[in-house]
Amino acid sequence: MLNTDPVLALLSRALDAAALRQSVHATNVANVDTDGYRRLEVIYSAEQQRLSAGAPAMDANEALAWAQAEPEVVESADTRVKLDQEMAQMAENAVRYQALLGAIERTLGLLRTAARDGRE
Amino acid sequence: MGMFGVLDISAAGMDVQQARLEVAASNIANARTTGKDGATYKPLAVVVRSAIAEAQGPAGTATTVANLPVPVVTQVVQQDVAPKLVYDPGHPDADARGMVALPGVDPVSSMLDLISISRGYEANLRAFDVTRSLLQRTLDLGRNR
Numbered sequence: 001m002l003n004t005d006p007v008l009a010l011l012s013r014a015l016d017a018a019a020l021r022q023s024v025h026a027t028n029v030a031n032v033d034t035d036g037y038r039r040l041e042v043i044y045s046a047e048q049q050r051l052s053a054g055a056p057a058m059d060a061n062e063a064l065a066w067a068q069a070e071p072e073v074v075e076s077a078d079t080r081v082k083l084d085q086e087m088a089q090m091a092e093n094a095v096r097y098q099a100l101l102g103a104i105e106r107t108l109g110l111l112r113t114a115a116r117d118g119r120e
Numbered sequence: 121m122g123m124f125g126v127l128d129i130s131a132a133g134m135d136v137q138q139a140r141l142e143v144a145a146s147n148i149a150n151a152r153t154t155g156k157d158g159a160t161y162k163p164l165a166v167v168v169r170s171a172i173a174e175a176q177g178p179a180g181t182a183t184t185v186a187n188l189p190v191p192v193v194t195q196v197v198q199q200d201v202a203p204k205l206v207y208d209p210g211h212p213d214a215d216a217r218g219m220v221a222l223p224g225v226d227p228v229s230s231m232l233d234l235i236s237i238s239r240g241y242e243a244n245l246r247a248f249d250v251t252r253s254l255l256q257r258t259l260d261l262g263r264n265r
């Protein structure tokens with residue numbers, strides 16, 4: 001089901017990415033006092049960056065193909081963990097995650113309405 | 121592992137802060153602990169390493185959500201800090217010159233440690249809470265019909 005509807009598939013990919021970001025932020029916070037720890041961050045591959053720069057308008061299927069590449073966890077350029085920045089980014093990502101959940105909820109609602117022939 | 125495993129990482133982070141708190145409390149409590157022949161209490165410090173780095177070495181494989189580094193307290197070490205000599209001839213542990221060796225615990229840096237421990241613990245607790253609430257909301261997906 002989630003794989004047949006391109007919008008739902010796209011939303012669930014985005015949700016996965018937001019979940020990965022939350023994981024990485026929580027790991028950075030947990031390792032704030034670890035000796036020799038280098039801050040981690042989530043990046044998208046060069047292929048994705050090229051596609052997003054070159055294609056101003058995408059339909060859902062194009063976007064889905066774009067979203068197939070796995071985001072990578074790499075060591076950040078600024079290696080020290082700053083607690084305040086980490087918490088701010090975590091809060092921002094949590095809001096995005098909940099927005100995605102809301103979008104999935106509404107998409108499921110549309111499908112539910114369609115399945116009931118428009119009756120509530 | 122997904123996001124459920126991240127709760128364990130935040131818990132490990134809280135464990136680390138707890139260990140730091142115990143060590144800081146021990147240092148402050150023993151600030152006036154003396155011993156015979158200048159053998160005073162030595163200030164303690166924790167060594168925190170990431171469990172993944174220990175297992176795989178510095179040139180490990182690519183980091184994924186399955187092998188995010190978990191912090192662990194690998195050892196508690198005695199700091200090599202010179203004792204503070206205080207003139208107190210009546211003290212049972214005083215040497216021939218009447219000097220008593222007190223542990224080299226720096227009260228200011230100990231208090232600063234307490235603040236940083238408190239902030240670190242709060243941040244981990246908050247991260248745990250955010251992860252938990254996101255998971256909860258995900259589980260509630262499609263619940264209201």
